[in-house]
Amino acid sequence: MFAVIGIKTFDFINDIGRFAKFFWQSTIVSLNCFLRAKAYPLIRTQMNIIGVRSVPVVMITGAFVGMTLAIQAYDQLAGMGLEERLGVLINISVVKELGPVLAAIMLAGRIGGALTAELGTMNVTEQIDAVRSMGTDPIRYLVAPRILALLLLTPILIIYTDLMGILGGYFISVIQFGINSKAYWSYSASFVELWDVAIGVVKGFFFGVAIAAISCYKGFTCKEGAQGVGQACTEAFVSSFVSILALNFALAIIFKAIYFTFWPIKSIV
Amino acid sequence: METENENKTKAKNEHNSIIEVKSLIKKFKNKLVLDKINLNIEKGKTTVVIGPSGCGKTVLLKHLIVLLRPSSGEVYFNNDRIDDLKEKELDKIRTHYGFLFQGGALFDSLSVRDNIIFPIDQHYKITDWKQIDELVKSKLAMVGLDGYQNYYPAKLSGGQRKRVALARAIALNPDIILYDEPTTGLDPIRSDIINEIILKLQRELQITSIVVTHDMKSAYKVADRIVMLHNGKIVADGDADYIRNHPHPVVQQFINGQVDEDDLALLRMKGTMSQAQFLPSDFVQ
Numbered sequence: 001m002f003a004v005i006g007i008k009t010f011d012f013i014n015d016i017g018r019f020a021k022f023f024w025q026s027t028i029v030s031l032n033c034f035l036r037a038k039a040y041p042l043i044r045t046q047m048n049i050i051g052v053r054s055v056p057v058v059m060i061t062g063a064f065v066g067m068t069l070a071i072q073a074y075d076q077l078a079g080m081g082l083e084e085r086l087g088v089l090i091n092i093s094v095v096k097e098l099g100p101v102l103a104a105i106m107l108a109g110r111i112g113g114a115l116t117a118e119l120g121t122m123n124v125t126e127q128i129d130a131v132r133s134m135g136t137d138p139i140r141y142l143v144a145p146r147i148l149a150l151l152l153l154t155p156i157l158i159i160y161t162d163l164m165g166i167l168g169g170y171f172i173s174v175i176q177f178g179i180n181s182k183a184y185w186s187y188s189a190s191f192v193e194l195w196d197v198a199i200g201v202v203k204g205f206f207f208g209v210a211i212a213a214i215s216c217y218k219g220f221t222c223k224e225g226a227q228g229v230g231q232a233c234t235e236a237f238v239s240s241f242v243s244i245l246a247l248n249f250a251l252a253i254i255f256k257a258i259y260f261t262f263w264p265i266k267s268i269v
Numbered sequence: 270m271e272t273e274n275e276n277k278t279k280a281k282n283e284h285n286s287i288i289e290v291k292s293l294i295k296k297f298k299n300k301l302v303l304d305k306i307n308l309n310i311e312k313g314k315t316t317v318v319i320g321p322s323g324c325g326k327t328v329l330l331k332h333l334i335v336l337l338r339p340s341s342g343e344v345y346f347n348n349d350r351i352d353d354l355k356e357k358e359l360d361k362i363r364t365h366y367g368f369l370f371q372g373g374a375l376f377d378s379l380s381v382r383d384n385i386i387f388p389i390d391q392h393y394k395i396t397d398w399k400q401i402d403e404l405v406k407s408k409l410a411m412v413g414l415d416g417y418q419n420y421y422p423a424k425l426s427g428g429q430r431k432r433v434a435l436a437r438a439i440a441l442n443p444d445i446i447l448y449d450e451p452t453t454g455l456d457p458i459r460s461d462i463i464n465e466i467i468l469k470l471q472r473e474l475q476i477t478s479i480v481v482t483h484d485m486k487s488a489y490k491v492a493d494r495i496v497m498l499h500n501g502k503i504v505a506d507g508d509a510d511y512i513r514n515h516p517h518p519v520v521q522q523f524i525n526g527q528v529d530e531d532d533l534a535l536l537r538m539k540g541t542m543s544q545a546q547f548l549p550s551d552f553v554q
Contacts, residue, residue, distance in 0.1 A: 122376075129336050130374035134388040134441075135363035137356065141391075 022217050026143050030151075033144040042141070046149035050111050054157055057110055058103045062161035065098050066090055066168025074177055084180060086173045087188035092196055094165035100200040101248050103161040104207035107154060108240035112215040115146055116236040119219025120229040128220065138220075147212040154208030155201045162200060199255050206251060210243045287312040287445060287477050288333055293342035295328055295501075302328050304501040306342070310445075315471055315478040317488040319512075320498035321523060326481040327371070329498065330447050333479065334366050335359055364392055367438030367446040367476075371453060373430040375422040381433050382418040385409070388440045408436040412466055428459035435466060445477040446470065452484045464490045485524050497523065 033039040069090045077083045119142060122128050131138040173179045215236045222232035288310040295303040302325040310316050310333075318326050331337040332344055335351055344352040351362055375384050385405045386395075395401055402418075409415045412432035422430055431451060438446055448467065452460035464487050470476045471491075482488055488495055488509075495512045497505040497520055505512055505520045512524060522529060 125372055126370045126374040127376055129331075130368065130370055130376075132336055132356075133334055133363060133366065133368035133370075134391060134437075135360040136388075136391045137360065 018221070019214075019217050022139075022220070023213050026139055026147055026213055026216070029137065029139045030144040030147045033140060034148060039140075039145060039148075042145035043148050043152075046145045047153055050107075050146070050149045051153035051157065054107060054110055054153075055160055057106050058157045058161045059164045061102050061106050062094070062099055062164030063168035065102055065161075066094055066165035066170075067172045069093055069098070069165075070169045070172035070177070074173070078177075083173075083177065084183040085187045085191075086177075086179060087169065087184040088191040090169035090173070091166055091188045091192045094169065095162045095192065095197045095200045097200075097248070099162040099165050100158045100203040100207065101244060103158045104154065104204070104211065104244045105241060107150070107157065107207075108211050108215075108237055108244065111150065112211045112236050112240045113233045115212065115215035116219040116222070116233045117229055119216055120222035120232045123220060123222055124224050124228065143212075143216045143220075146216055147209060150208035150212040151205055152208075154211070155204030158201055158204040162197070195259065199251075202255075203248065203251055206247050207244050210247060211240045214239045214243060285312050286310055287347060288479075289345040289348075290329075290332070291343040291345070293329070293332060293344065294340045295325070295332065295337065296340045302501055303332075303339075306501075306503060308496065308503065310477060310479060311494070312444075312477055313471070313475045314493040315467065315480060315491050316494045316496060317480045317482060317492035318496050318498060319483060319485070319488050319523065322483065324498045325501050326483075326498055327449055330449055330479065330481050333447060334363060334368060336368075364388075364441050365444045367435075367441070367443040369431065369435050369438050369446065369448045369451055371450045373422070373427075373434035375430055375434055375437070377422055379421075380418065381409070381414075381420050381422070381425075384422070384433060385437045385440050388437065392441065404440075405436075408440055409433070411439065411469070412436045413462070428455050428462065431455070431463060432466070435463075439470065439474070439476075442474070443476065445479070448478065448480040448482075450482055450484075451480060452482060452487045457486075460484065460487060461490075463487075467491045483523075485526070499523075 033043070070086060073086060073089050074083060077086050077089070119128070122142070128138050128142070131141055170181075170184065174181045174184055218232045218236035218239070222228050286309040288308075290306055290308040293303050293306040293308075294301070306329060308329075318329060320326050328337060332339055332352070335344060335354070339352055342352075343350055346362055346365070349362075351359065354362065375381075376387065379387065382402075382405050385408055386401060389395065389401065389404070405418060406415055409417060412435050414429060414432050414436065417425070417429070417433070422433070425433065435446075435451075451463045451467065455463065467478055467480065468491055471478055478491070480488070480491060492509055494506070494508055496503055497512065497515075499519050504517055505515045507515075512520065515521065515524075521527075
């Protein structure tokens, strides 16, 4: 049994090492691609697949998150006579945490799985070897455009999620529960800062890169056969999901430390 | 022990070799796939590598273009060592190669035209698209598929896919083409079309070809030289007549397509094929 645990641990560490190498190569190549006009058509194609077609999904996610938060929080706040502040709770939660995280998870499912399946199929049908055999770096041709597309589009998709979350919350709070519209917006505006919105959007850059890098890596290293591709897709989603949550935690600590450094008095108040 | 014929072939090839493999060993985890392979590929000739499935033919082929790295040993292209080069350095070397993969490995998302343009677009700045379209037309004409430019790989038959893949492999006018099982999965007529194309490319463009196959009809038709691999080692190396008359029993068994006594003994085992083996015990007709 100890031998099995030892082998599994060794394999896991090995896999982390291989991913780190892949990630480093992909980062360098992506930076090069960003500066080369020849790569732009590839990035544009991926942006269309990844971004434009994901807009409805993330908007629906945002709307339901906002509406659910309103339904859940109304009773508690109304009990204390603070229902007009419902917008603060909904909007802070949406723009800072739930919007970015849930949009990223939706993207991990919709885009990450598709990326892994596409690259995994290319791998098992020797298309990636074909790219290499023609003197082209498969990371430059296949991985970099996908990383750049997700890096650039995830923050924009998060803005869509935030907007729909805010509108969903407003719809339930004002139309359904009859909260005064002016008070709802005025409290929201005074408590939700640009900093809170910025945190959510900046998180998008990290989440986008994590989803793309993990999904492409799993596709590149997937085992042969339909079962291999299926397994790679599952692993890609689970790894992306865990990475999003872990990154969200780490970024929360970092952003809090930055906030305290630059606005120490404001945070105490 | 090497025969006189094999020594002559080696000596002749060393003078005019485009690819040279020295003491190549390849292991996957603990499994030895290639065991100290030494091979010289003569410029402008067609070398066919034969051997039973799983003997390491494709692995050897992928080492010649360094898609796989050797566990030990060396690979040379035009007398320059290439197995230790970085991927970026290899990209330039690989433009001298064309590789026909077993399943074609065409890019599903690209049309036939875009598949053929792909290697050109990767290495040259295309300014005159009319000229490129003419080039695509001529490459497709060479494989008998002019007019299929706007088709997608999914709409093509297995043979057509291989021919388009071949057109893509010759897009950069390579010095050498590696064919991985070019006739596998094709009917005899389509197989012969592929054989004729291989011969035509060698005749008209003086391209060096290395063909991995277990189709002996194809091997005899296209080969200037046949190399047989068995258990990761070269067991025979010479022209078609030499291979036909080779005394090694493994070579004779393979080229004549005969099962050996061990396989027959397994098939003769009592009850192996009986219905009882395949049906549940409570099965009632």
